[in-house]
Structures are given as structure tokens and as C-alpha cells.
Amino acid sequence: MTVARSLLLFVIAALAEIGGAWLVWQGVREQRGLVWVGAGVIALGLYGFVATFQPDPNFGRILAAYGGVFVAGSLIWGMVVDKFQPDRWDVIGSAICLVGVLVIMYAPRP
Template sequence: MKLSILAFVGAAIAEIAGCFAFWAWLKMGKSIWWVLPGVLSLAVFAYLLTLVDAEHAGRSYATYGGIYIAAAVIWLWVAEGVRPDRWDILGMCICLVGASVILWGPRTAV
């Protein structure tokens, strides 16, 4: 489980960094060369999600969504210098609770 959490966190960082590279190029007027590390980062993101110990890809992606939202709020603060407000934090916590239910909820045989 510890490897899965690390893979989720690493994937979130890689996805945000990769998407930000495109954002910087298209919205901030940065050089097109920003796209190359962005594409590499997105490839790392996809690879890291395959390391997650989950039986079904959809459940893994749903869990990852909560981790991604938390990482995006942290990115907002650390990389963009915008301090999250109470609504950002509340929304992030709700998503993490949802991700936890999906990841660790008891499964019964059907």
C-alpha cells in the first residue's frame, strides 16, 4: 500500500508539472521547448499509475483523482504563490475522504 501512495503522489506531481509546461507555453508565452519536458513528465505520470497495487484501473484512477486534487491545491500554494482559502482546503479534504473510501472501502464478493 505504501508503494501505491508514493506512486499516486509521484503521478500527481508528474501530471501537474507536465500540464503546467503546456500551460506555460500556451498561456504564459514561454518557449515551445517547455513542451518537451512536459511530454516526458506526462509519460512518467502514466507509468507511475501502473505501479499502483489495484485490481481495477478505474478504481485506481478514481482514487488518484483525490490525490491529484490535493496536489493541485498544494501546487497552487507552492508553485503559484496563491495561498489556498478555506474552501480550497475543505474541497481538498472532501476529495481525500472520497478517495480513501474508494481505496480502502470493504469489498464484498458479488
């Protein structure tokens, strides 16, 4: 159950961080205004809190592993929200990152 909880927390963190960054992008680059930017800042702050609920006590490990989730999640967000079409290298790269997440977070340790 701990692995399932951890994976769920990574998904929630990705939604908060990627969504927050997207909102800021929309507010600034697409000129949608400060309400979008403010919502993005709040979502980015929520991301920081979600990471603290990971069961592993090591900040560096959590953030390193989350980096791989962020890579794959960003491509998925782009596909769903912005109709981005990743090429095979995007897919291969994100798959490598997700394998890295599994190794960093869930490899057996003494």
C-alpha cells in the same frame, strides 16, 4: 507496506501530471516556448506509466482515486510554485476528495 507504496505512487503520479500540465501551461500561456511544452508532454506520459504500478488491478478505481489526489495536489502545487492562497472552501473540498481517495482505495473488500 502496500498502502504506503500505493500512497507514494499517487504522490509521484501527481508530481508528474500536475508538473507536466504546469510545464505545458508555462510553455503556451506564459510563452516560454516548445521546450517547456515538450518537457510537459514527457512528464504527462510518465504519469500514465506510474499509475500502472498501483497494486490494485482495476483501472477505473485507480483513476477515480487519483482524481482526489489530483485535486489536493493541484492546490498544493499552486501554493508552492505559484504562491496561490486557497480559501477555506478549497481546503474543505480537497479534504473531502482525499477522504474519497481513502475510501475508494483502502476500504476493506471481500
